[in-house]
């Protein structure tokens with residue numbers, strides 16, 4: 001624990017190095033291989049660092065459960081192949097997706113620079129993470145990036161009555177000269193499943209736009225949505241179509257599981273989704289050649305106009321949180337910290 005020790009009675013202040021050490025010790029204690037431990041720990045540190053706490057060290061509990069229940073292969077060895085000049089495939093061998101992505105990324109970037117566009121399919125992985133670290137890493141190399149992954153079938157199509165689609169997130173990254181990329185990343189469901197679970201726990205009603213009950217009627221009772229009902233996509237038929245697009249391009253297009261197949265494979269164990277991810281990279285110089293800088297300047301003008309109107313850019317909050325936590329560390333809820341220390345102790349004794 002950092003010298004500053006407890007930030008308040010309810011939180012524990014940790015430096016980012018301390019977060020990293022804790023994450024690595026928990027994961028390694030569960031027998032995860034060194035390469036997977038390093039890759040998974042880094043995304044958890046990134047989530048905590050950027051104030052995305054739902055994908056920070058809290059996810060160690062989820063990752064540890066996946067390892068403990070044998071849902072994820074601890075020593076999976078991803079293999080990289082090249083199905084076509086502009087395509088990369090990484091078979092994750094049943095392991096966590098982070099290492100598979102790391103192994104495919106350099107070739108994806110090289111192919112995007114060579115061909116103007118390239119795609120990476122990550123297959124046969126356990127995927128519990130946020131997508132923004134991936135599109136940010138590609139956009140930081142001067143490329144435009146998209147990422148998509150299917151999930152468990154919890155969401156009904158707009159106008160439908162039963163779960164079929166996943167929460168199916170979409171992430172986008174745009175390179176910016178001399179500053180962090182523009183990035184957004186969100187699920188296509190109206191709200192995260194965890195948010196509905198929180199309402200069930202506190203007995204609070206949910207808005208009718210979040211889900212339907214077992215008969216397909218709009219529900220305000222969180223339990224009716226979670227037990228037998230279904231979540232809904234955001235934005236009616238528009239979010240529903242986007243979710244379906246993710247389902248298609250991160251499932252059948254790359255030969256991997258649909259959200260329905262993922263939840264069937266889980267068999268009620270409550271584990272993380274199993275399946276694939278599609279990542280696209282486009283080099284602006286491919287279309288633009290020498291005129292890339294002047295065209296990218298137009299993007300900057302749009303960003304400035306957005307800020308000038310008093311709105312904020314997606315990722316702006318995250319980068320601000322990053323600057324602060326790099327200096328000051330992060331405040332982890334004490335109850336969570338204690339649980340994580342228990343996980344570490346339980347496995348290292």
Ligand code: NDP
Nearest residue numbers: 128129130131167169184185186187313314315316317318
């Ligand atoms: P949110 O609805 O919280 O939206 C997050 C995005 O919107 C961020 O890019 C955020 O930027 C931006 N944003 C939020 N508020 C504003 C605002 N007022 N103005 C401009 N931009 C804004 O995300 P979700 O709950 O839908 O998803 C959270 C995470 O869960 C994602 O990272 C997603 O990848 C992950 N996820 C992963 C799944 C998987 O199977 N692996 C499944 C589903 C979700 P900022 O960060 O700067 O706040």
